[in-house]
Amino acid sequence: PPSAPENPISTVNETSVILEWSSPRDSGGRGDITYNIHCKKCSGDSRKCSPCGSGLHFVPRQYELAYTKVLITDLLPHTFYTFNIEAMSGVSELSPSPKQYLSVNVTTSQAGETSLTLNVILKERKSKDSITLAWQGPERINGAIEYEVIYYEKNQREQNYTVLKTRLNSMTVDGLKPGTTYVFRVRAHTDGGYGTYGGEIELETSHEVLRKYCSTTQIHLLLTIFILVGTGFAKFMTQRLHCGYIKAKQDPDEEKMHFQHGRADSLFLTRTALSSMKLPGSRTYVHxxxxxxxxxxxxxxxxxxxxxxxxxxxxxxxxxxxxxxxxxxxxxxxxxxxxxxxxxxxxxxxxxxxxxxxxxxxxxxxxxxxxxxxxxxxxxxxxxxxxxxFMENGSLDSFLRKHDGQFTMIQLVGMLRGIASGMKYLSDMNYVHRDLAARNILVNSNLVCKVSDFGLSRVLEDDPEAAYTTRGGKIPIRWTAPEAIAYRKFTSASDVWSYGIVMWEVVSFGERPYWEMSNQDVIKAIDEGYRLPAPMDCPLVLHQLMLDCWEKARSDRPKFGQIVNILDKLIRNPSSLKQLTQSSACSVILLRQDANAQDCLTVATLEEWLDAIKMGQYKENFSAAGYVTLESLIYVNGSELNKIGITLPGHQKRILSSVQNFQTHGAHLQV
Incomplete structure (x- = not known):
């Protein structure tokens, strides 16, 4: 069996403790090491000790821990605890030797006046990757109050818990996985210390996108009520609210919040809770x-x-x-x-x-x-x-160049997913980055990518990437959307263009975009319709996503939320990354209005046509809708594409352009 764990570290925060330790010096020659935490509580000067019982909460768990760290909450104030940490392997129970423990002693402090229990009283399923919680705060407090929300994914064997803090009675938790159940708990903190966590609540993120519809008048009414309630006019809570929430393909048993028929269903809010709540999606960056x-x-x-x-x-x-x-x-x-x-x-x-x-x-x-x-x-x-x-691996571009070819495609897609998730968060806060590039992405020891560089004066005066100057400052040309170069029109859509360049940098392991072309040549080439070709061994679906990000019209580019969803599907279905991009003159011809049909006689089936225009990911959509032959394309239009499930504007534009050309030259395109 393994020896005892070593080097304990304990961090006590009133009535909770974080325990950390190092792996055993002797693993017993096995790699299946897990850890069990045994707890005793002692009271009085005699230090009479007894088992802690089931009142404590261990995150992620008490037994069979794979990590060397655990959070323990709901401890009693002013109590002495002994935690014995045991290392286990598959042969531990067979050993005649006595068990070896690492003992950690801690004494909790007074929980004080915030020993009340907070329970979530409102829960709203916002979207595929976020959940909004609200709770009622204490009626009387001395000094400032802060709330702590802890959550983790349910039934995940290797759970990682996350702790978030806010001074409001509500919080929107972002960056969650679609269709996944999470466990949430809330507690309060004042000058008197931390209170106890309320009961667990399990909430599942949506499988479908939640669509909200409110008229301008209704939104103004909601905002007015929130402001007035915050200043003491609680009677406005009875105003008639008619802002409804609709969800496509809604599950009948889904938990949701309705404002209908002049009342708030399943909603019991005090003035304190309502006055501090924010409207869904209202969190905005302050310049x-x-x-x-x-x-x-x-x-x-x-x-x-x-x-x-x-x-x-x-x-x-x-x-x-x-x-x-x-x-x-x-x-x-x-x-x-x-x-x-x-x-x-x-x-x-x-x-x-x-x-x-x-x-x-x-x-x-x-x-x-x-x-x-x-x-x-x-x-x-x-x-x-x-x-x-501190991000151990530094900037993403230099990290990729240093490890050229050493990561699998699924690892690269995971990095891209993280960047897209961070950019979705910024976009939702109405923050435009303006300088999204691999050099401004930092990488930690777990290969987690994080967006950085939020300075207002973003580009160094001697930065060679910013050699092109417009009135108002220098611009990193190779990463910047055409409308931002020409008119200094920076939006989340121009950040999406930059994200497409970051995708190209990642898949090419840090290669310089547009190679040795001058900045002026890059501007001219982009204006004439040139786009970066797929890097070596690039999956077809990834290069197509890059091309979508580089659509000339801003409205045709995908939103960051759509990008996250696309990458999530690729991660869940790695086989979709196996089809690599191949150069096809026919794909260019099929998209031109003046196409020479004789050059595309090899396109004989609907599947070949979709591959040729780089839309092969929609083969199943067309087949399920009954489109199985080239002749059937004569019935395809914009509304039909929506029914088929093709909703990205850039994809619709590409398909319809080719369909129009096919309808003109269709007789020549059939074998």
Whole structure:
């Protein structure tokens, strides 16, 4: 059997504790090591101990843990606990030797006045990848109150829990998997300490996209009521609300929230809960320049850190305003963590200081697993610093070049999915990045990709990627949409164009987009319809998604939410990545209005036609709708494509353009 675990670390937070440890020094020659946690609680000076019983909550679990970390909640205040951590393998029960434990002793502190239990009282199934929760806060509190939401995926053997914090009585949890059940619990925290977690609630994300419909007048009415309730006019809760929620192919037993018939079904909200709730989808990024005092934006969105808590270790790069270093951050009652430290070079002006810290006031508004996390700022000493989480593998472009060809296609798609999820979050917050590129994506030790670089002055003055200058600043041409280059029209749609370039960078393992072409040549080629060809060994579906992102018309490009859904389907069905892109002159000809039909005599079936125009992923859609021959294409139009299930504007445009050409030259295209 394995020896006992080693090097325990315990972090106590009033009535909860996080235990961490190292693997056993001797594994017994086996790789199936798991861990069991045995708990005893002791009361009084005599330290009389007894088993803890079933009142505690272990996340992800108490027994057969695969990880060396566990969160234990719902401990009693002012109580001494002993946790014995046992390493197990498949032969442990067969050993005659006594079991070996790693013992950890902790004493909880007073939970104080927030020992109340919070339960979710409103739950709304928002979309495929997010869920909104709301709860009733305590009626009387002293000082500020904060809520902590913990959630994890149900029935996942290797569970990873996530803890989110908010000062509101509601929270939208983003970045979830479609059609997946999650377990949620909520507790409160005041100056008196943490309360206990409420009961578990299980909620499942949607399988279908939730469509909301509200008239402008109704939305204004809702906003007015929320504002008035927040200032004490609770009587407006009885106003008639007629904002309905409709869901395509709705399951009859699905939990949902309705506002109909002048009442809120299954909704019991106090003034406190309702006044702090946000309308679904109303969370919006606040630009620091909207503040009369820029320092107030820093105070609102970034936590001030004492410089003595930071230990700078080594320089890892240079930023626009100064050096970037790695180091350690040790805050009171928390364990030491690795961080990245951006510092402002000496001799800075007040404008440079303001611009430097604006990135922190932007970053501090974001909370998503695929967005770089702000730890805090140092503004009260001469060396001004921004502290973020440390990403061990650095920027994505250099990381891919260093490991050229070493990752499978499914791993690359996983990276792309993470980036798209982070961009969907930013897009939902109405934040436009403007400089999405592989160099601005950071990678941690688990290959998780996170979007970074939120500075308002995004591009270095000497950056070779920004050699093309327009009025208002320099632009990274190779990653920028045509309308943004020509008219400085930056939107989430222009970020989608940039995402397509990032896809190309990832699949090509960090190759330079457009190779050695000059910036002016790139602008000219794009305007004439040129698009980057598929990288070597690129799956057909991925290159088609790139082409969709590079549609000339902004409205024809997919939304980030659609991109996430497409990549999720590819991950669930890896065989769809096996068909590689092949160059086809016919695919170009079939899309041109002046096509020479004689060049495409090899297109004999509907399946070949779909492959030729790079729409092979829709073969089953056409077949299920009864389209099995080329002759049947004469009946295809826009509304018919919607029925077939082809809804992306760029895909519809491509298919209809080819159909129109086919209808003109159809007789020549048949064998």
């Amino acid at each position: 620091p320049h909207t503040y009369e005092d820029p320092n107030q934006a820093i105070r609102d969105f970034a936590k001030e850190i004492d410089a003595s808590s930071i230990r700078i270790e080594r320089v890892i790069g240079a930023g626009e305003f100064g050096e970037v270093c790695s180091g350690r951050l040790k805050l009171p009652s928390k364990r030491e963590i690795c961080v990245a430290i951006k510092s402002l070079k000496a001799g800075y002006s007040e404008k440079q200081r303001r611009d430097f810290l604006s990135e922190a006031s932007i970053m501090g508004q974001f909370d998503h697993p695929n967005i770089i996390r702000l730890e805090g700022v140092v503004t009260k000493c001469k060396l001004v610093m921004i502290i973020t989480e």
